[in-house]
Amino acid sequence: MRDMTRFNPQIIQGHVSYTIREIVKVFGINQKTCLRWIAEGLATVPGKKKPILIYGSDLKTFIRQKNSKKKVTMERHEFYCFKCKVPRRAKKGSITKKGDTKKAECCVCSTKMTRKIKPYRKDYHIPSTPVQTSTLFDNLI
Ligand SMILES: [Zn+2]
Numbered sequence: 001m002r003d004m005t006r007f008n009p010q011i012i013q014g015h016v017s018y019t020i021r022e023i024v025k026v027f028g029i030n031q032k033t034c035l036r037w038i039a040e041g042l043a044t045v046p047g048k049k050k051p052i053l054i055y056g057s058d059l060k061t062f063i064r065q066k067n068s069k070k071k072v073t074m075e076r077h078e079f080y081c082f083k084c085k086v087p088r089r090a091k092k093g094s095i096t097k098k099g100d101t102k103k104a105e106c107c108v109c110s111t112k113m114t115r116k117i118k119p120y121r122k123d124y125h126i127p128s129t130p131v132q133t134s135t136l137f138d139n140l141i
Pocket of ligand 1 (some may be wrong): 034082084085088106107108109110111127
């Protein structure tokens, strides 16, 4: 149940780097949770081990992803309908495949829906976005 907590990315300042202790304070979480975030893909500042530092902008992105990840879990046969704002089944016979994209119409409102076909299926997991360290450094200097 604790995992359902949504965190507010707005309280993080993008141009500041945070230590684990600071993140713990800001979000009122414990250190273990923060370390788990890092294990889950929260990027740390390269070359900085003691103390571990995390860019505010990376933390914001991570929190946003984390929040959005909880909103939708789709079954293999479902599509996300942007009109209904929920995962929907496709209308019978409306599914078409093109490359690695599947298209279909919502069974309720007939809105066109698309979804990527994954080459392999790991339990609905969004890989963490690669960090553009160069631009981050440019912002800091
Ligand atoms: Zn719909």
